[in-house]
Amino acid sequence: MSHSSPMPASPRSGAAPGGPWLRAAAGANLLGPDGSPAATIFEEITALAARTGAINLGQGFPDEDGPAMMAALAREGIAAGRNQYAPGSGLSELRRAVAEHQRRFYALAPDPDTGVVVTTGATEAIAAAVLAFVEPGDEVLTFEPFYDSYGAMVALAGGIHRTVPLRAPDFQPDLAELRAAVTDRTRLILLNNPHNPTGAVFGREVLEEIVRLAHRHDCTVVSDEVYEHLTFGVRHLPVATLDGAWERTLTISSAGKTFSYTGWKVGWASGPAPLVTALRTVKQFLSYSSGPAFQPAVAAALALPDGFYAGFAAALEAKRDLLCAGLEAAGLEVFRPSGTYFAVADTSPLGFADAAALARAMPAAVGVAGIPVSVFCHPEGAGRTRSLLRFAFCKREDVLREASARLAALPELRPGGNP
The missing domain is CATH 3.90.1150.10 (Aspartate Aminotransferase, domain 1)
Structure with a gap:
């Protein structure tokens, strides 16, 4: 329900x-x-x-703290004068690093110039995505329990927040309930995978159903994947990698969870250029840019070896x-x-x-x-x-x-x- x-x-x-x-x-x-x-x-x-x-x-x-080399690079950046506005889309070295990360781990190919935008944490990326796509009265679907910023931003945009429950013990959604919840009124499916607070990692069949529903009802998928590298015994599967998903999916992640520098608030969104353009247009009137000394450090960290x-x-x-x-x-x-x-x-x-x-x-x-x-x-x-x-x-x-x-x-x- x-x-x-x-x-x-x-x-x-x-x-x-x-x-x-x-x-x-x-x-x-x-x-x-x-x-x-x-x-x-x-x-x-x-x-x-x-x-x-x-x-x-x-x-x-x-x-x-996370890797010491990141802190050292940030200190070097501050000492070298990287203290003024970064470009609104983020430093090119970080955008390239994000694009390479997506290629390396998932065989995705966002354009670093038009398909990646750096944000003030994943929270700003979520906010900008919701404000970019949701009109008053539009419906946004999340699973429940849900990260609190989702509810706040949907309401701020004047949207209607619909939910599908996740139940113990595995916290996987019932696919019939999911199908019933997505309608032609649904503008966004806001996905969090791996999922906070339950710790669930959604199976392929759940993600494939989300893609089918997004096509059937012509809605956009915003996938919050900040815990992408924090999985145990299962491999993270980005929804954007599934057949038919790329052209209607924005993928969000950040340095906070993967590298244990949560206070730096360096996040990003990637995907097809039209969706990233919409998000970036809104984002530039939120923070515009942030973290010029942190962004090169995150770029270097994204290139760390698989080990x-x-x-x-x-x-x-x-x-x-x-x-x-x-x-x-x-x-x-x-x-x-x-x-x-x-x-x-x-x-x-x-x-x-x-x-x-x-x-x-x-x-x-x-x-x-x-x-x-x-x-x-x-x-x-x-x-x-x-x-x-x-x-x-x-x-x-x-x-x-x-x-x-x-x-x-x-x-x-x-x-x-x-x-």
Whole structure:
């Protein structure tokens, strides 16, 4: 079944004036029951973790930097005066590196001059794509749970956000539900693969169905593939590589996840020139450009040997297994991810029906912080995922071992226990 986002309530007296920002807040689940803005659960849980000294496995950022040569190149760039505006499309060396990366790993051939644009992180690429293609009243389809910026941008553009649920244990969509959700009103299919927050990597049959539906209903596919190199035991398959997909697909990625420099905010989009032109036209009126000293460093990193990519994924897989073992030992049902650096666990085996309440109690009571999956959903989806928590394992192994030891106290919090 497909679900749409709720309409925002009116702001309370004394709040900021109404306007499109309210739609964006509602689309990202950032309005309280009375229609007033609320802090994100990420802010709330991070603050609780800081106040209590808890290990923060809620927010998805590494606690170690990526390749040292990247930082050295960025410092050299700053010292050499690469501190003024980069070209709006990005430095040519990075655009060429992105095009070569797509050829090397996936046999795709975007033109580095017309088929690649550098963005301020993948988030800006997503925003520019939605604003470029979605008219008020157009429908945009995502899977649910969904990354919160998708809901915010669809709402800001005046679109209607439709969703198809991903259910445990494998979090693969039901193809009949997918077919029912895509109609002639669908303007974009916004895909996240590998998928945050579930860690699912979608099978070929899912991607092929998306391509068939995009042709049948004449819609565009925007594929957020920022976790493309973070897969375990499966190989990432870009939707753009499938028959008939290239001409209607924009592929988005970034340096943040692959190289562990999330704060640099260097992302990109690639695809056929007409789609990239549309995205670039909007993007130039958002940030115009950014990161002139970072872009050459990312270009160099994209040329790192295959061993770097394989080694990074293998190290992350070991961290996944370490944390998942700790969660399982604590009595949770864990759905081991095939990609990303997030693991989802079901708290209901310990008697917890409300993972959001548990997430607020855990920092002080257990010393570990996680994020309820329900915050990535519309109301009906929030009910379906009410007992699920997401944990990030992109941390040092000693941190994950300590988190696992602390999680052993989790059963003491269960209803009837002695917290």
